[in-house]
Amino acid sequence: MPIVVRLDVVLALRKVRSRDLAQRIGITEQNLSLLKSGKVKGIRFDTLEAICRELDCGPGDLLEYAPAPPAEDP
């Protein structure tokens, strides 16, 4: 998927632990871990809003569009 989740980078910059963020935004640590590793199909706006509020950042800091390079001709 060309959407990369950069939550781990923002967490490191803000020096916030995953466990603390999960508690503050009301989701399980397991779900936050799945989100960090990009293993979810989507993120709800209210979850995104809560993360942005707690980490004082914008959606663009958390999500990045990284298109796959075009396949080379054989």
Next chain:
Amino acid sequence: MPAVVPLSAPPLDPTGDGLRRRITLLCRLLRGAAVLYALWGLIGLLVLWHDPTAVDTAWNHRLGVDVGPVPWQQRLGGLIVCLVTWTFVAGACLNLWWLTTEFLAGRIFTLDAAALLRRTALHGLAAGLSDILFRPVIFVLMTLHMPPGQRQIGVFLMPADLLDVMLLCGFLALAEVFRAAAEIADDHASFV
């Protein structure tokens, strides 16, 4: 894709406790009715086909001719044919029991529930169709001991048969719609 644990916040979709609470009584009634219907059908069949007088009276009335005493071998044949239909009825009731058990456990919009709904509809449809198709067979069985000119064969159809088939086909279509809904719910569950 790993399973996402439901959020601690209350879910916005209607698959939560509210829906389960609304259907609890209905599911319990359906479970009881399914067991009652299957047992009632079986006992009714055994009682009817075991009693020679009851068989003679029933078929005299149904065919409008005196079938006389029906030999036990033919009665046994009639019972076996009816038991085939009953097997499908029992299958439908059993699947309905499992389906309502899933609903009562809160597993409503799941692929398993959709598959059970489909199996219930298919068994019901098989029961309805076998009931219609086996009627001429039972007609023949009940008059097999009579002289060749007096034996009866005929397709006995009632408007209610068509209604049954229509409802069961509708039920089958609903099962497909339900499966699509379960797939959407499955997708929705993997959002955090």
